[in-house]
Amino acid sequence: MTYQPISSDTSIVPSDNTHLRTQDSSLLKDLNEPQRQAIEQTEGPLLVLAGAGTGKTRVLTTRIAQLILQKKAYPGQILSVTFTNKAAQEMQHRIESLLNIPVKGWWLGTFHSICVRILRRHAEMVHRTSDFTILDMDDQLRLIKQLLKAEGIDDKRTPPRLIMHYISRWKDKAWLPAKVPASELVDDKRIILKIYQDYQMRLQTLNAVDFGDLILLVLEIFSSHPDILQQYQQQFRYIMVDEYQDTNVAQYLWLRLLALGSNNICCVGDDDQSIYGWRGAEVTNILRFEKDFANAKTIRLEENYRSTPHILGAASGLIAKNSTRLGKTLWTQQDQGDKVIVKSVWDGEEEARYVGDEIESCQRQGYKLSQNSILVRAAYQTREFEDRLITLGVPYKIVGGARFYDRAEIRDALAYLRVIHQPKDSLAFERIVNVPRRGLGNVAMQTLHQYSRFQNVSLFESAVTLIETDEIKNAAKRGLQAVLQDFGRWQQQKATLTPAELAQVVLDESGYTNMLQQDKSIEAPGRLENLKEFINALKEYESLDTFLEHVSLVIDNAKAAHSAQDMVNIMTLHSAKGLEFDVVYLVGWEEGLFPNQRSLDEGNLEEERRLAYVGITRARHKAYICYAYNRCTHGTWQVGVPSRFIEDLPPQHIEVFDQRQVGKHSFGRRMTHPSFTQQPHPEKYSFNREFNFGERVFHIKFGYGKIRDIQGDKLTIDFDVSGMKHVMKQFIKKGVEI
Numbered sequence: 001m002t003y004q005p006i007s008s009d010t011s012i013v014p015s016d017n018t019h020l021r022t023q024d025s026s027l028l029k030d031l032n033e034p035q036r037q038a039i040e041q042t043e044g045p046l047l048v049l050a051g052a053g054t055g056k057t058r059v060l061t062t063r064i065a066q067l068i069l070q071k072k073a074y075p076g077q078i079l080s081v082t083f084t085n086k087a088a089q090e091m092q093h094r095i096e097s098l099l100n101i102p103v104k105g106w107w108l109g110t111f112h113s114i115c116v117r118i119l120r121r122h123a124e125m126v127h128r129t130s131d132f133t134i135l136d137m138d139d140q141l142r143l144i145k146q147l148l149k150a151e152g153i154d155d156k157r158t159p160p161r162l163i164m165h166y167i168s169r170w171k172d173k174a175w176l177p178a179k180v181p182a183s184e185l186v187d188d189k190r191i192i193l194k195i196y197q198d199y200q201m202r203l204q205t206l207n208a209v210d211f212g213d214l215i216l217l218v219l220e221i222f223s224s225h226p227d228i229l230q231q232y233q234q235q236f237r238y239i240m241v242d243e244y245q246d247t248n249v250a251q252y253l254w255l256r257l258l259a260l261g262s263n264n265i266c267c268v269g270d271d272d273q274s275i276y277g278w279r280g281a282e283v284t285n286i287l288r289f290e291k292d293f294a295n296a297k298t299i300r301l302e303e304n305y306r307s308t309p310h311i312l313g314a315a316s317g318l319i320a321k322n323s324t325r326l327g328k329t330l331w332t333q334q335d336q337g338d339k340v341i342v343k344s345v346w347d348g349e350e351e352a353r354y355v356g357d358e359i360e361s362c363q364r365q366g367y368k369l370s371q372n373s374i375l376v377r378a379a380y381q382t383r384e385f386e387d388r389l390i391t392l393g394v395p396y397k398i399v400g401g402a403r404f405y406d407r408a409e410i411r412d413a414l415a416y417l418r419v420i421h422q423p424k425d426s427l428a429f430e431r432i433v434n435v436p437r438r439g440l441g442n443v444a445m446q447t448l449h450q451y452s453r454f455q456n457v458s459l460f461e462s463a464v465t466l467i468e469t470d471e472i473k474n475a476a477k478r479g480l481q482a483v484l485q486d487f488g489r490w491q492q493q494k495a496t497l498t499p500a501e502l503a504q505v506v507l508d509e510s511g512y513t514n515m516l517q518q519d520k521s522i523e524a525p526g527r528l529e530n531l532k533e534f535i536n537a538l539k540e541y542e543s544l545d546t547f548l549e550h551v552s553l554v555i556d557n558a559k560a561a562h563s564a565q566d567m568v569n570i571m572t573l574h575s576a577k578g579l580e581f582d583v584v585y586l587v588g589w590e591e592g593l594f595p596n597q598r599s600l601d602e603g604n605l606e607e608e609r610r611l612a613y614v615g616i617t618r619a620r621h622k623a624y625i626c627y628a629y630n631r632c633t634h635g636t637w638q639v640g641v642p643s644r645f646i647e648d649l650p651p652q653h654i655e656v657f658d659q660r661q662v663g664k665h666s667f668g669r670r671m672t673h674p675s676f677t678q679q680p681h682p683e684k685y686s687f688n689r690e691f692n693f694g695e696r697v698f699h700i701k702f703g704y705g706k707i708r709d710i711q712g713d714k715l716t717i718d719f720d721v722s723g724m725k726h727v728m729k730q731f732i733k734k735g736v737e738i
Helices: 033-040 056-069 085-099 111-121 137-151 160-172 189-205 211-224 226-235 249-259 309-319 348-364 379-392 408-421 426-432 442-455 459-466 474-493 499-509 512-518 524-538 544-562 597-601 605-616
Strands: 046-050 078-082 107-110 238-241 265-269 297-301 340-345 372-376 396-398 568-572 581-586 619-628 630-633 636-639 654-657 696-699 703-711 714-719 723-728 732-734
Touching: 033 056, 033 297, 046 056, 056 078, 056 085, 056 238, 056 265, 078 085, 078 111, 085 107, 107 111, 111 211, 111 249, 137 160, 137 189, 160 189, 160 211, 160 249, 211 226, 211 249, 226 249, 238 249, 249 265, 309 340, 309 605, 309 619, 340 348, 348 372, 348 379, 348 581, 348 619, 372 379, 379 396, 379 524, 379 568, 408 426, 408 474, 408 499, 408 512, 408 524, 408 544, 426 459, 442 459, 442 474, 459 474, 474 499, 499 512, 499 524, 499 544, 512 524, 581 605, 597 605, 605 619, 696 714
Parallel strands: 046 265, 046 297, 078 107, 078 238, 238 265, 340 619, 340 654, 372 568, 372 581, 396 568, 581 619
Antiparallel strands: 630 636, 696 703, 696 732, 703 714, 714 723
């Protein structure tokens, strides 16, 4: 076997030093003492425990510059890895500014980009050639579908996305098919393992790899060819790793092997910001650093340059409740600033109103809209905030995801409703006529389109005509007949059902809900949650016409607003990591929502608390935490219990506004921490279904009020806060508070 000698890499050749800055002392100017120590400690294993906003990127880049200026290493002898292209580009830009030389060709990039370089050089060691193809997600799915078909396996019972999820997870753990342990092979996992074996063989035949292979196959080369590993160990005299807390098993093993050479490895990270366990990250990698590397030294960066003392105090008090952490205390020289506002609201609608009002207030105070960020735990939570900001005419953008009404499942549901409302809407009909699949292939759709153009009629009208002829045959004809019958029935039900009820019937009877329920991919639960939130949105409208008109305006206004430069940011807490804003709104802090119920069930409470810590530390000047006493989640009203994380917040750093005793004289009154955690609960009321004029009653959404009129099952109630409302009696509770 042969391989290309590593010495041919020109990046290890000394650069022309005439362009380098001659004074390296200026690089250390304005650094604090721990930062300076982290830069000057060049020999041996070093863990830089860098809290949020403590300048870790500056430490990393300055450390690289110092090594070169002090001639301890040439550029090609330094390996520096991070996780995202954005982070890698930022590091490259900063180093170029520090040294005044280009960094092209250096070993500085993401784990995957570095491993691509190594793998292309030694591809023949894993039965590839250097021009191998890297498959994207669509290619992977297509290949898995082919393998399932070849094995005669129903891809509905064993979805390709589920198989891809397990293959990716096993590769993150550095398991090739032969190394997958028996403990993993429960239920139908043996089928998945068989597909994994076939998948790897097929990749080899195609001279292809996927992203998981980029690290896994390099590990395989290093393990099988110690001479190659030794050359890289000798080349990389210094290794630096960013965001070490996010490394998975395969990345950890790769780094360990390379570090066995010089033992000069510097890992920068924050165990308190390890929030990606669900995608393979192992927080234990950073927790056991001192055990993994003999004579390792740890330096803590604790001076924060981002947030005010109250924000840091709240975040530090919260994260201190975690037991598995290395420990550090953030501090800052900034002025105290405002305390973190903890605000209770009656329901999700009021939460959106409150946040919208505060954004406008901050704008009047001089804060740019782009420096306001709404952070949610789950993507479906964005809908109410989007609607509110559009009502206020405030431009916004969804970071790391699609706007609520732009999501595929929401557009599908809207398309069904649009056809019911207006059967001639051919664009909507075309979108969903074969979703879920009804046997309508390309030939059938071409026939519909041809007839539609020839007769100048809609696709729906074409379908009505063509099911009576032989142009469309067999399964396609039966599928088309069935969906037309469905639409006929739904159009009749439109007159008797509310928009929300109609949408639920359509999603269930069309098979759309079942399609997602049978989909075992990791995206499916989130898509179902979005549809439930869609049903919830429909409950606010009396007619389908007004709802569709609202959505049309929402989409139109959203497109117009998207062209604005200054926009409010809406994103999930996971998407916010690495970002910072002047003002942050942390919403939905209730048990079961945040911390997430699944995380509670699976025992991942500490990662959820780390996520809360990340959220608070995104704020520079102001932080708001909101929780609702009542929330309509997936179409069901539930009494909200404030998140346990609120109880973890130190009282000296927060200001609490609680409205648990909702009434004309106590609304929004300030309470003291931690007594605000008590709130009304349905079990505190005794009630029956017979009501009298003037009786005081309770509604889970509108609160307390008096009955002013009774018309059968409908009651007119004057609520203390919400005013006069017409409600159904089954949603009313009577009796005296116990």
